[in-house]
Amino acid sequence: MDNELKAMVLDYMEKGFLENIIDMFRHDESLFPMIIDMMKDKRVRVRLGATALVEELIKLKPEPLIRMIPDIAELLKDENPTVRGDGANLLDIIKHQDALPFLLIAGNDADSNVREIVKDAIQNIQPLP
Numbered sequence: 367m368d369n370e371l372k373a374m375v376l377d378y379m380e381k382g383f384l385e386n387i388i389d390m391f392r393h394d395e396s397l398f399p400m401i402i403d404m405m406k407d408k409r410v411r412v413r414l415g416a417t418a419l420v421e422e423l424i425k426l427k428p429e430p431l432i433r434m435i436p437d438i439a440e441l442l443k444d445e446n447p448t449v450r451g452d453g454a455n456l457l458d459i460i461k462h463q464d465a466l467p468f469l470l471i472a473g474n475d476a477d478s479n480v481r482e483i484v485k486d487a488i489q490n491i492q493p494l495p
Contacts, residue, residue: 372400376407379415387415388422398423398430405441405452413452420459432462439468442484447477454480458487466491 375397379387391397404416424431431438438460441453454472457465469491472484 372403375400376404376409376412379404379412379419380409382411382415384415384418384422387419388426391419391423392426395427395430398434399437401434401456402437402441405438405456406444406449413448417452417455417459420456424460428460431460432464435460435462435464435468439465442468442472442475447475447480450475450477451480451483454483454487458483458490461491463491 375387375390401416401420404412404419407413407416420431435457438453438456441456442450444450444453450472454469457469466488469484469488473481473488475481475484
């Protein structure tokens with residue numbers, strides 16, 4: 367992926383241009399992997415924007431997000447507990463059965479906040495008995 371494009375999109379996200387970014391992603395599925403970069407970004411606004419982006423894209427174009435579940439699940443292994451929690455939250459937003467195996471493995475995370483987010487995600491995805 368073009369590093370200049372990635373830097374531009376992440377900077378736009380920080381500046382709050384979420385609607386423009388949603389429009390870009392809606393028209394170009396090749397941008398979807400950038401969500402992983404957004405979630406690892408040090409800037410809180412970029413990470414929050416990425417969450418809002420996924421909330422919108424799951425309504426507009428769920429298929430690419432479902433295909434990305436294994437990549438998003440890699441966030442559950444990040445050294446930063448904030449990134450791990452954000453990854454679990456994205457899987458919760460996507461609410462697809464394919465995320466369950468990854469979440470079940472992450473259920474014993476060292477960080478109590480991450481464990482709570484993972485537990486909630488599992489409960490939200492698993493069908494009720």
